[in-house]
Amino acid sequence: MNALLAATATREVQWNVPDGLVVFMYASMAAALAIFAYGIWRRARIWRLGRPYSVRGRPWLRTRRMLAGLAQVTVLRRVFPGVMHALLYYGFLVLFAATVMVFLYDDLGIDGVFEGDFYLWFESLTVDIFGILFLVGAGIGFYRRYVVRPAYLARNEPWDALLLGSLFAIALTGFGLEGIRIEATADPWASWSPGGNVVAHAVSPLSDGVLEDVFPWLWGLHVLMWHVLLAALPFTKALHWFTTPANLFFARPVAPRSVPTPTDFEAEEVRLGIKNASDMTWKQLFDLDSCTECGRCTSVCPAYASGSALDPKRVIIDLRDAIRARGLAAEPLAGDVVSYEALWACTTCRACEEACPVGIEHVPTILGLRQNLAMEQVRMPGGVSDLVANLEAREHPFRGATAGRTDWAEGLDVPALGSVAEAGGAEVVYWIGCAAAFDERAQKIARAVVRVLRHAGVRFAVVSSQERCNGDVARRTGNEFHYDLLARENVEMLNGAGVTTLLTHCPHCLEQLRYEYERFGGRYEVRHHSALVSALIEEGRVRLRPGERERVTYHDPCYLGRYNREFDAPRRVLDVLGVERVEMPRHGAESFCCGAGGGHAFFDETEGPDKVNQIRTREAAATGATTVVTGCPFCLTMLASGARAVGTPERTLRTMDFVELVAEALDE
Amino acid sequence: MHTIVLLKQILDWELPAAKFRVDPATNRPAEGLAPTLLGPFEQNALELALKLRDAGAVTKLTALLAGPADGVDALRKALAVRADEAVHVPCEPAIVDPAQTAALLAAALGRLDPAPELVLAGRQAGDWDHGQVGYLVAERLGWPAVGLVWEAEPRDGRLVVRRSGAGADEELAVRPPAVLTVTSHPTLQLRMGSVMDRMAANKKPIVELTPDELGLGADSLAGERRIELARVSVPEVHRECELVEGENATDVAARLLARLEELKLLGSSS
Numbered sequence: 001m002n003a004l005l006a007a008t009a010t011r012e013v014q015w016n017v018p019d020g021l022v023v024f025m026y027a028s029m030a031a032a033l034a035i036f037a038y039g040i041w042r043r044a045r046i047w048r049l050g051r052p053y054s055v056r057g058r059p060w061l062r063t064r065r066m067l068a069g070l071a072q073v074t075v076l077r078r079v080f081p082g083v084m085h086a087l088l089y090y091g092f093l094v095l096f097a098a099t100v101m102v103f104l105y106d107d108l109g110i111d112g113v114f115e116g117d118f119y120l121w122f123e124s125l126t127v128d129i130f131g132i133l134f135l136v137g138a139g140i141g142f143y144r145r146y147v148v149r150p151a152y153l154a155r156n157e158p159w160d161a162l163l164l165g166s167l168f169a170i171a172l173t174g175f176g177l178e179g180i181r182i183e184a185t186a187d188p189w190a191s192w193s194p195g196g197n198v199v200a201h202a203v204s205p206l207s208d209g210v211l212e213d214v215f216p217w218l219w220g221l222h223v224l225m226w227h228v229l230l231a232a233l234p235f236t237k238a239l240h241w242f243t244t245p246a247n248l249f250f251a252r253p254v255a256p257r258s259v260p261t262p263t264d265f266e267a268e269e270v271r272l273g274i275k276n277a278s279d280m281t282w283k284q285l286f287d288l289d290s291c292t293e294c295g296r297c298t299s300v301c302p303a304y305a306s307g308s309a310l311d312p313k314r315v316i317i318d319l320r321d322a323i324r325a326r327g328l329a330a331e332p333l334a335g336d337v338v339s340y341e342a343l344w345a346c347t348t349c350r351a352c353e354e355a356c357p358v359g360i361e362h363v364p365t366i367l368g369l370r371q372n373l374a375m376e377q378v379r380m381p382g383g384v385s386d387l388v389a390n391l392e393a394r395e396h397p398f399r400g401a402t403a404g405r406t407d408w409a410e411g412l413d414v415p416a417l418g419s420v421a422e423a424g425g426a427e428v429v430y431w432i433g434c435a436a437a438f439d440e441r442a443q444k445i446a447r448a449v450v451r452v453l454r455h456a457g458v459r460f461a462v463v464s465s466q467e468r469c470n471g472d473v474a475r476r477t478g479n480e481f482h483y484d485l486l487a488r489e490n491v492e493m494l495n496g497a498g499v500t501t502l503l504t505h506c507p508h509c510l511e512q513l514r515y516e517y518e519r520f521g522g523r524y525e526v527r528h529h530s531a532l533v534s535a536l537i538e539e540g541r542v543r544l545r546p547g548e549r550e551r552v553t554y555h556d557p558c559y560l561g562r563y564n565r566e567f568d569a570p571r572r573v574l575d576v577l578g579v580e581r582v583e584m585p586r587h588g589a590e591s592f593c594c595g596a597g598g599g600h601a602f603f604d605e606t607e608g609p610d611k612v613n614q615i616r617t618r619e620a621a622a623t624g625a626t627t628v629v630t631g632c633p634f635c636l637t638m639l640a641s642g643a644r645a646v647g648t649p650e651r652t653l654r655t656m657d658f659v660e661l662v663a664e665a666l667d668e
Numbered sequence: 669m670h671t672i673v674l675l676k677q678i679l680d681w682e683l684p685a686a687k688f689r690v691d692p693a694t695n696r697p698a699e700g701l702a703p704t705l706l707g708p709f710e711q712n713a714l715e716l717a718l719k720l721r722d723a724g725a726v727t728k729l730t731a732l733l734a735g736p737a738d739g740v741d742a743l744r745k746a747l748a749v750r751a752d753e754a755v756h757v758p759c760e761p762a763i764v765d766p767a768q769t770a771a772l773l774a775a776a777l778g779r780l781d782p783a784p785e786l787v788l789a790g791r792q793a794g795d796w797d798h799g800q801v802g803y804l805v806a807e808r809l810g811w812p813a814v815g816l817v818w819e820a821e822p823r824d825g826r827l828v829v830r831r832s833g834a835g836a837d838e839e840l841a842v843r844p845p846a847v848l849t850v851t852s853h854p855t856l857q858l859r860m861g862s863v864m865d866r867m868a869a870n871k872k873p874i875v876e877l878t879p880d881e882l883g884l885g886a887d888s889l890a891g892e893r894r895i896e897l898a899r900v901s902v903p904e905v906h907r908e909c910e911l912v913e914g915e916n917a918t919d920v921a922a923r924l925l926a927r928l929e930e931l932k933l934l935g936s937s938s
Contacts, residue, residue: 265863265867270863270864270867272862272863272864375862375863375864376862376863376864377862378859378860378861378862380860382857385860388860389860393680393703393705394680394682394702394703399682400682401682402684403684404684404687481863481866481867649917
């Protein structure tokens with residue numbers, strides 16, 4: 001050994017590796033990279049089938065998300081699997097860096113990266129520590145996948161085992177190589193490599209001759225395993241190493257969230273939802289290749305929890321595999337690759353997207369497929385066709401309604417929109433929505449809102465008689481055609497009346513009026529009643545009597561929380577009321593759906609054996625609350641029916657909109 | 669077999685009874701109470717025609733309607749489930765006498781090409797409930813009529829139809845040309861058309877045959893009248909509401925039972 005080198009800490013690169021094996025390494029690396037490139041090309045060919053999708057706007061927000069993903073912030077939102085992933089991820093990065101150092105040193109002749117302090121601190125100590133952490137991460141992975149076995153981590157064997165196993169084996173053989181080299185060369189800096197040193201001790205009974213004989217074979221195996229893995233990347237879920245950061249950048253950063261790709265019904269050739277891959281945007285196709293199969297979407301899906309046919313992870317994986325296998329086959333994807341039952345079971349609650357660490361947008365894809373079922377194949381549950389027939393005939397979704405649009409206001413003498421505009425304008429224009437118009441229970445919400453507005457001295461007018469259904473149920477059941485008609489008529493009416501600001505107590509109306517009507521020229525500043533009532537209380541315009549200290553839990557409606565990011569206002573109001581507010585385990589952005597979204601308030605044909613609303617009601621009851629409060633008329637209906645189903649005559653949860661509690665407590 | 673479905677656009681039958689008003693000037697339901705829709709039995713008749721077409725028995729399907737302008741909506745609905753042609757006989761205001769309606773429809777049927785062989789009508793219009801038009805059309809054409817049918821199946825040049833009699837289902841065979849009146853049945857819920865068909869329906873022409881063209885101008889049509897509408901009124905309903913209260917659920921139930929017995933509203937429980 002060179003005396004100069006012996007004085008400076010380093011090691012011999014490719015110690016005991018015959019020249020032929022080095023040639024083999026470069027050859028197999030070239031082959032692996034070629035296969036890798038071919039794989040990426042195969043994937044890119046599918047992405048290029050997609051329709052246009054714009055990634056313009058909010059570059060910083062997008063970059064921040066991507067960086068958060070790269071820093072493992074998103075995966076660490078779940079501790080156990082997050083730690084597993086972070087160990088593997090950071091371990092891999094450091095081990096990869098170590099290999100890059102070898103390349104820099106050996107092939108480019110940069111000595112500094114492999115000598116002296118840097119060699120000892122980084123190349124030996126840090127790399128060894130991260131290598132050990134990497135093995136620990138892989139161990140946790142095995143433990144979770146094969147011992148804990150959560151159902152949502154449904155196995156895709158033998159590939160899952162091979163991927164995890166090869167990562168483990170590559171790291172382990174790395175330590176083996178290090179240990180043999182340390183032992184056989186009596187490395188003076190052995191203590192800087194704690195992992196390798198342990199192996200060195202373990203192999204010390206073997207003679208140097210045996211170690212030197214074994215070493216090239218192990219080295220070849222180590223190299224070959226890595227090259228096979230590299231070549232296989234684009235063909236396995238490990239592709240997410242590259243697609244995930246990009247997907248986090250591509251994912252829609254702002255509202256409207258989770259909407260289907262708009263349909264142009266004036267177009268020469270109208271696309272009715274997603275029939276095959278070419279009807280998806282390239283982002284939707286990219287989503288499929290970003291999936292890590294972690295199953296977080298499935299673990300939070302209410303439809304899955306109820307035992308229905310929907311498993312959001314399966315939707316993504318099945319679409320990915322089918323599109324790879326059949327490209328642009330003529331058979332529609334909807335109802336075939338993703339089953340009719342699964343597509344109709346989705347409540348569009350967005351829990352899957354909120355949980356997804358890689359920015360996959362499941363809901364627009366499910367809705368696109370549902371559109372194809374509804375509009376082209378005309379395959380929908382009876383409740384949905386009834387709903388659509390009712391929207392078409394009566395412009396509201398409540399079949400057999402015994403009330404008219406303005407019955408809710410009987411005896412209240414509320415000013416109608418037109419008259420107030422003539423009389424000099426109103427502070428607030430109140431959009432009632434179909435629920436409060438046609439559902440007796442929900443009528444009380446609108447009456448409570450009016451009481452609070454009157455108490456606070458707010459000048460208001462109601463749209464009521466001129467309203468049509470906002471179209472959300474049509475849109476979320478894939479009936480974009482009917483949605484389009486309703487939305488255009490509402491926008492024309494509101495713009496004609498010069499409306500610029502609106503108040504609503506319905507999160508579904510809120511979502512439409514605030515975000516989704518913009519495409520039709522409807523731009524309004526819309527407030528949910530929680531925001532308005534909370535502001536009125538803060539301004540001192542609402543005086544409240546102190547009430548009983550009742551225990552209350554608040555259920556976040558999906559379209560208010562996850563869609564419109566309003567989590568605080570209703571809670572602020574409850575706190576002012578002086579109730580004892582307790583939280584359910586799943587709340588805020590991680591709230592669990594009531595079961596009504598996606599049109600499910602109007603059909604239950606695809607429900608599982610357990611009912612989503614009953615699961616949620618049990619969760620509310622378990623807090624010990626006597627009242628479950630919400631801010632959506634549809635949640636209210638679902639929770640009330642859940643309370644009847646899971647409660648007893650002696651103890652049934654009371655279900656209230658928070659504004660009804662406010663109206664009860666008004667100091668008049 | 670050129671098959672004709674007779675349609676009618678009627679006032680929304682889900683209009684709550686409490687909201688129904690009669691316009692004393694016209695003796696008809698007041699305007700603007702609710703939307704008008706394709707009648708429920710006509711929807712059943714249309715669905716039966718579609719089923720026959722699915723079975724290969726229908727070569728051409730025509731929707732025919734005699735009524736005011738809003739009837740065009742009903743015809744479009746038929747086109748949206750791929751009726752081949754839609755024919756409108758405009759008459760304002762809506763005719764109340766079934767004989768006059770039948771006269772217009774029979775005359776229009778005579779103009780259709782090729783000559784119709786099967787006519788399907790709803791068992792009755794969901795608004796006036798006369799239940800006569802189908803039979804009167806059959807009489808004018810001299811065709812057999814089978815009423816209250818809910819299933820039809822082509823077999824050896826005949827139509828085997830099913831209808832429900834008193835406590836039993838009947839199977840009858842009839843040789844077209846014939847008129848069937850169709851009743852409601854779970855299998856006869858009108859299917860939804862695809863959006864493509866629906867958009868195409870909006871572009872299809874609707875053939876208009878005026879009463880004049882049919883030789884039934886105002887005077888001749890008046891001559892067909894058999895019934896005159898004297899007066900329409902909303903029956904007065906007397907409602908009383910009594911709240912039974914009690915200590916708890918058991919108590920309320922006991923009191924309710926006692927009160928019902930007192931009012932002799934329960935069957936004898938000797």
